[in-house]
Amino acid sequence: xxRPDRWILGYRVxxxxxxxxxxxxxxxxxxxxxxxxxxxxxxxxxxxRVRRTKEALGSLSYEISPLCGLPGFALALWHRPGALxxxxxxxxxxxxxxxxxxxxxxERDGEDPDFSSAALIGELESAGLSVGARWSRxxxxxxxxxxxxxxxxxxWISITRTGTVAHVKIRKKTVYETEERPEGYANxxxxxxxxxxxxxxxxxxPVVSVGDTVxxxxxxxxxxxxxxxxxxxxRAEGSVLGRLHESVQANCARLHSEKEYGREEYRSxxxxxxxxxxxxxxxxxxxxxxxxxxxxTRVLSLPGGANLPFRLSLTRALPYRLTDPIPYSDEExxxxxSSRLSSEVARRFAGADLLSIRVxxxxxxxxxxxxxxxxxxxxxxxxxxxxEN
Amino acid sequence: MTExxxxxxxxxxxxxxxxxxxxxxxxxxAVSAVSPEWILVxxxxxxxxxxxxxxxxxxxxNRRLSVRGxxxxxxxxxxxx
Numbered sequence: 001x002x003r004p005d006r007w008i009l010g011y012r013v014x015x016x017x018x019x020x021x022x023x024x025x026x027x028x029x030x031x032x033x034x035x036x037x038x039x040x041x042x043x044x045x046x047x048x049r050v051r052r053t054k055e056a057l058g059s060l061s062y063e064i065s066p067l068c069g070l071p072g073f074a075l076a077l078w079h080r081p082g083a084l085x086x087x088x089x090x091x092x093x094x095x096x097x098x099x100x101x102x103x104x105x106x107e108r109d110g111e112d113p114d115f116s117s118a119a120l121i122g123e124l125e126s127a128g129l130s131v132g133a134r135w136s137r138x139x140x141x142x143x144x145x146x147x148x149x150x151x152x153x154x155x156w157i158s159i160t161r162t163g164t165v166a167h168v169k170i171r172k173k174t175v176y177e178t179e180e181r182p183e184g185y186a187n188x189x190x191x192x193x194x195x196x197x198x199x200x201x202x203x204x205x206p207v208v209s210v211g212d213t214v215x216x217x218x219x220x221x222x223x224x225x226x227x228x229x230x231x232x233x234x235r236a237e238g239s240v241l242g243r244l245h246e247s248v249q250a251n252c253a254r255l256h257s258e259k260e261y262g263r264e265e266y267r268s269x270x271x272x273x274x275x276x277x278x279x280x281x282x283x284x285x286x287x288x289x290x291x292x293x294x295x296x297t298r299v300l301s302l303p304g305g306a307n308l309p310f311r312l313s314l315t316r317a318l319p320y321r322l323t324d325p326i327p328y329s330d331e332e333x334x335x336x337x338s339s340r341l342s343s344e345v346a347r348r349f350a351g352a353d354l355l356s357i358r359v360x361x362x363x364x365x366x367x368x369x370x371x372x373x374x375x376x377x378x379x380x381x382x383x384x385x386x387x388e389n
Numbered sequence: 390m391t392e393x394x395x396x397x398x399x400x401x402x403x404x405x406x407x408x409x410x411x412x413x414x415x416x417x418x419a420v421s422a423v424s425p426e427w428i429l430v431x432x433x434x435x436x437x438x439x440x441x442x443x444x445x446x447x448x449x450x451n452r453r454l455s456v457r458g459x460x461x462x463x464x465x466x467x468x469x470x
Contacts, residue, residue: 037445037447
């Protein structure tokens with residue numbers, strides 16, 4: 001391997017016959033010169049030590065190469081105007097390319113759907129940092145300040161440059177919410193028919209007790225204090241848990257239609273270079289019947305993970321038609337209804353304690369009906385504002 | 390695990406480099422023979438014979454010689470004179 005200083009200052013490669021390697025090494029050793037001699041007798045010497053090496057080798061037979069490294073390259077180019085021009089063009093392109101932002105990488109805490117990379121990149125673009133922007137025209141402090149003032153979710157940002165890649169470190173804004181106590185007077189009423197299982201009063205006067213059966217709209221905690229409690233009005237606060245029964249039903253029709261997909265076709269193809277879209281194909285033909293539109297964006301990436309500022313956007317249409325109604329078998333009907341019922345039960349009774357559940361099903365003229373009757377424990381109190389009347 | 394041994398009248402240092410060994414010989418006087426399988430170096434106290442595979446020699450400053458490659462055997466030949 002050639003040392004970097006030799007590449008820059010130039011070097012020549014000496015070659016001695018294999019049988020002369022020992023004599024050449026001895027000569028160099030005695031002259032105080034250093035060389036890494038390969039098994040075939042070649043060694044590189046810095047251009048400013050060539051004369052001393054030649055003197056040291058003396059009468060030994062050897063071959064010497066033309067000047068190598070950058071000076072040798074420059075010398076070779078000097079006699080080839082075309083290659084010199086090509087190198088200059090490449091150099092200019094490299095300089096222009098180096099002044100562009102080729103990729104924006106965001107580093108943030110965890111995965112938060114409200115804090116997605118796509119949204120952050122959009123906000124960064126509004127602040128002036130985007131793929132394709134010129135580094136020389138980006139004031140990072142200004143971008144950071146603009147981003148912070150416009151973003152409702154970000155509390156801290158740092159933009160650093162590594163080559164042509166912008167590394168953006170972001171921390172989410174911590175919002176310390178102060179609890180606001182609602183004003184005015186209010187009662188707590190029953191939201192559903194139930195049996196009271198537990199009642200906790202933070203403020204107000206309890207009207208019912210555990211074991212009482214109440215109907216929807218009955219008063220549970222009063223905001224009007226009796227005389228023995230000091231009298232007056234207040235905003236009733238507390239928690240009332242009630243036991244209630246609810247039933248959930250899921251149906252599945254015996255006949256259903258399926259989608260039969262046809263051959264997909266490209267609707268549009270566009271190439272985006274530094275945010276400049278170039279439309280390659282646009283097919284505005286209407287398709288018969290229904291179709292699914294698939295939009296796909298392909299980003300060209302380098303092996304290191306950096307994205308090139310080129311994107312290929314494809315839009316495809318996948319036509320389909322609905323088949324004639326097909327009947328489900330009995331087993332399929334029960335399985336589908338069961339699946340629907342379990343998801344409905346999970347949705348309806350979220351946040352409630354399930355005390356008991358009874359499930360049954362029956363075949364109907366149209367298909368299958370499955371019912372779940374459940375006893376649950378749930379918060380049943382709801383605030384009702386007191387009016388002057 | 391490395392093992393350090395002292396050989397009187399000779400200054401040698403060995404260092405592992407990947408799958409091969411780089412052997413540094415200090416105060417070398419001359420290189421008597423070089424081939425990919427055998428290198429013979431004349432030192433002040435005698436001669437060093439190195440046998441192995443894909444051997445190459447590098448001449449460094451201060452009369453230091455470096456032998457690289459798959460070194461199998463190292464023989465120290467004392468010169469009684």
